[in-house]
Amino acid sequence: MQTKVIKFGGTIFNQADGFQKFLEIILNADSKLIIVISAFGQTTRNLKNCGLTAMNKSFNQSIIDLQLIIDYHKNICFELINNNDILIQFNNIIDDIGISISKVLEGISLINEISPRILDKLLSFGELLAINTISFILNKKNISHSTLNNELLIVTDNNFGRAIPQFEETSHRINKLLLPELDKNNLIITQGYAAISVTGEKTTMGIESSNLTAVMICSCLNIQDLVIISDVEGVRTADPKIINTTKLIETLTYKNAYNYSISGLKLIYPEMVKIAERSNIKIAFSSVDNNHFTFIHSNENVNHLPILILKKKLLKIEIPINDENLLKIISEFKNNIVFSEIVNDKYQLLIDFEYTTNKKLLNKYEIDKNIDIVIIENINKNNFESIIHIINSYKNLDFQLLNISFSENEQRAIINFKISQQAEFLNLLHTNLINI
Numbered sequence: 433m434q435t436k437v438i439k440f441g442g443t444i445f446n447q448a449d450g451f452q453k454f455l456e457i458i459l460n461a462d463s464k465l466i467i468v469i470s471a472f473g474q475t476t477r478n479l480k481n482c483g484l485t486a487m488n489k490s491f492n493q494s495i496i497d498l499q500l501i502i503d504y505h506k507n508i509c510f511e512l513i514n515n516n517d518i519l520i521q522f523n524n525i526i527d528d529i530g531i532s533i534s535k536v537l538e539g540i541s542l543i544n545e546i547s548p549r550i551l552d553k554l555l556s557f558g559e560l561l562a563i564n565t566i567s568f569i570l571n572k573k574n575i576s577h578s579t580l581n582n583e584l585l586i587v588t589d590n591n592f593g594r595a596i597p598q599f600e601e602t603s604h605r606i607n608k609l610l611l612p613e614l615d616k617n618n619l620i621i622t623q624g625y626a627a628i629s630v631t632g633e634k635t636t637m638g639i640e641s642s643n644l645t646a647v648m649i650c651s652c653l654n655i656q657d658l659v660i661i662s663d664v665e666g667v668r669t670a671d672p673k674i675i676n677t678t679k680l681i682e683t684l685t686y687k688n689a690y691n692y693s694i695s696g697l698k699l700i701y702p703e704m705v706k707i708a709e710r711s712n713i714k715i716a717f718s719s720v721d722n723n724h725f726t727f728i729h730s731n732e733n734v735n736h737l738p739i740l741i742l743k744k745k746l747l748k749i750e751i752p753i754n755d756e757n758l759l760k761i762i763s764e765f766k767n768n769i770v771f772s773e774i775v776n777d778k779y780q781l782l783i784d785f786e787y788t789t790n791k792k793l794l795n796k797y798e799i800d801k802n803i804d805i806v807i808i809e810n811i812n813k814n815n816f817e818s819i820i821h822i823i824n825s826y827k828n829l830d831f832q833l834l835n836i837s838f839s840e841n842e843q844r845a846i847i848n849f850k851i852s853q854q855a856e857f858l859n860l861l862h863t864n865l866i867n868i
Contacts, residue, residue: 433463433618434462434463434464435463435464435465435466435648435653435655436461436463436464436465436466436607436655436659437465437466437468437615437649437650437653437655437657437658437659437660437661437779438457438466438467438468438659438660438661439464439467439468439469439472439643439645439646439658439659439661440454440467440468440470440473440661440767441544441618441642441660441661441662441663442469442470442471442472442473442562443472443473443662443663444661444662444663445469445472445473445508445565446473446529446565446663447511447563447588448508448512450663450720451508451511451512451569452512453720453721455573455575457720458573458575458619460675460716461591461618461619461821463615463618463620464618464619464620464783465620465648465864466614466621466622466644466810467619467621468622468623468624468645468646468649469559469562469563469621469623469624469642470556470559470562470623470624470625470642471558471562471565471617471623471625472504472505472508472561472563472565472793473504475501475504475558475561475562475611476555476558476625477495478500479501479554479555479557480534480555481497481550482494482497482498482501482533482537482549482554482555483536483537483546483550484546484547485497485537486537486540486716487540487541487544487546488544489539489544490541491493491541493550493764494537494541495534495537497600497763497831498530498533498534498537499530501530501561502526502527502530502561505526505561505562505565506519506522506523507528508565509522509565509568509569512569512669513569513572513719513775518572520528521568522565522568522782522857525564525622525837526564526565527565529560529561531757533554533557536550536553536557537554537607538549538688538741540554545763547592548592548593548805549592549633551592551593551703552593552633552634552635552636552697553633553634555607555625555626555636556583556625556634556636557706558625558788559582559623559624559625559626559642560623560626562625563579563655563664564621566621567579567621568610568779569671569750569799570619570621570744571642573848575619576617576618576619577620577621578613578617578619578621578634579614579620579621579638579852580609580610580613580620580621580622581622581623582622582623582624582625582627583626583627584609584621584628584636585602585605585606585609585610585627585629585645585649586602586605586624586627586628586637586648586776587601587605587627587628587629587630588627588628588629588630588635588637589635590629590630590633590635591635591707592633592636593638593866594633594636594637594638594814594865595627595629595635595636595637595638595788596637596703597637597644597648597703598630598712599648600628602648602652602659603648603651603652603835605734606648606649606652606653606667607652607653610622610649610653611653611796615632619773622641622645623642623645624641624645624794625637625642625645626648627645627791629792634804637773638701639698639701639820640698640699640700640847641701643660643699643700643704644659644701644703644704646658646704646706647704647707647708647711647713647715648704648707649817649854650681650708650711650713651707651710651713653845654711655713656711656712656713656714657713657714657716657733658708658713658715658716659716659718660699660712660715660716660717660718661718661719661720662697662717662719663719663720664680664717664719665680665718665719665721665761666680666682666718666719666721666724666725666726667680667681667684667697667699667700667722668681668694668715668739669681669737669739669740669862669866670737670739670858670862671740671742671743672738674742674854674858674859674863675740675858675859676859677859677863677866678862679866680697680724680728681713681726681736681737681739682726683726683727683728683734684726684727684734684736684816685729685730685732685734685736686705686708686728686729686730688736688810689705689715690702690705690706690825691809691842691844692739692741692743692809693705695741695782695807695809695844696741696743696770696807697741698818700728701716703730704767708728709730711797712729712730712826714729715727715729715820716805720767721808725830726769727770730741735811736809736810737866738808738809738810738811738815738866739758739774739808739809739810739866740806740808740858740861740862741806741807741808742804742854742858742864743784743804743805743806743807744800744804745781745801745802745803746770746782746784746805746831747782747794747799747800747801747803748780748781748782748783748796748799748800748801748803748805748834749780749781749782749783749794749798749799749800750775750778750779750780750781750783750798751779751797752777752778752779753774753777753778753815753848755779757793758779760793761793761794762781764793765781765783766791768784769781769782769783770783770805771805771846771848773837782803782805782848797814802846802850803834803848803850804849804850804851804854805846805848806846806847806849806851807844807845807846807862808841808844808845808846808865809844809847810843811838811840811844811865812840813840813844814839815845815865816845818864818865819836819845819847819865820836820860822860822861823836823847826857826860828851828853828856828857830853831850831851831857832850832851833847833848834848834849834850835839835847835848836848
């Protein structure tokens with residue numbers, strides 16, 4: 433029997449309706465399935481916030497916030513299994529995980545610090561909560577399956593927060609551990625964000641790295657097709673949660689997909705594209721409704737639409753090029769630097785701190801907070817001139833243009849700006865750009 437790999441985004445499981453559609457997909461499958469899941473909803477971000485609260489000596493508040501995460505998972509199960517006797521079993525499982533999380537938070541509170549290693553350990557609990565929730569519901573609905581903790585499969589280096597998979601060892605484990613489970617069950621559930629280092633410590637591989645795990649499984653098992661399902665219908669010309677008139681991008685080459693991922697398109701993880709191209713894996717992005725798809729494959733004869741990628745609440749810092757800490761800062765935040773340039777003998781950096789806690793190196797420097805940038809991919813010089821015209825004619829007094837740049841070779845523009853109400857500006861920019 434054929435084997436398929438499907439990755440489900442965590443936002444799908446926010447409500448019972450999404451979970452029901454997930455169940456329909458696996459029940460109607462005509463092949464063996466390997467399902468890769470992510471943490472539900474905002475769980476990863478909320479766990480990080482719990483850690484920051486504990487670090488700031490508010491341990492009791494961090495436990496209150498943790499309880500909201502635990503209750504969130506309990507409520508998901510309650511909506512699908514309305515049986516108090518059965519739910520007691522689930523509550524005990526989730527409460528035990530909650531106790532383990534609380535011990536990590538207590539340790540953070542005692543030392544008043546979150547190292548990258550401890551942050552990875554804390555964030556890895558998000559997918560543990562998710563896989564236990566899914567497995568419990570499947571069991572109670574008599575859906576036969578096996579669960580495999582991703583930490584048994586994916587081996588990485590010790591670059592906490594952005595760990596790099598060790599492909600040879602990972603391939604060995606996938607073939608040794610996952611293949612035998614497929615002989616026992618037609619449905620395998622695993623997660624994708626967390627892994628284990630070569631020294632046995634919990635690591636995470638970066639935002640959207642669950643997609644990377646799904647691609648690695650395909651590559652190791654010689655599976656040529658991967659479906660990634662999220663709450664968005666394919667890859668769009670902008671974030672449909674902000675822009676009202678996005679268009680579906682039906683096809684992306686590996687090259688363009690990689691460039692978009694480097695620019696910050698959250699659906700696509702850079703390393704996954706490299707592996708997919710090397711192994712000739714066709715990736716399809718869709719939603720649980722399966723109405724529209726974006727395909728990533730090797731077809732080079734594709735006319736790409738422009739795409740707007742928004743990155744929010746970045747920190748801007750200027751460091752003299754002869755500063756003794758410059759190289760150390762660049763090395764420390766290499767995974768979080770979104771944009772850099774040299775202006776007037778100063779190195780300007782835009783840094784994304786969403787999943788980083790170490791800011792002590794920057795304390796002596798002046799920091800400009802809450803900087804937003806829009807990266808516009810696949811545009812030409814005429815497109816860029818139209819963008820300049822739109823910006824110059826924009827009359828919102830709240831709008832502050834900090835910088836704008838254009839690379840004709842890379843077909844990329846970067847707009848660095850401040851505005852409190854950005855949706856209006858972005859919709860105007862997108863509408864004019866797509867219609868050019």
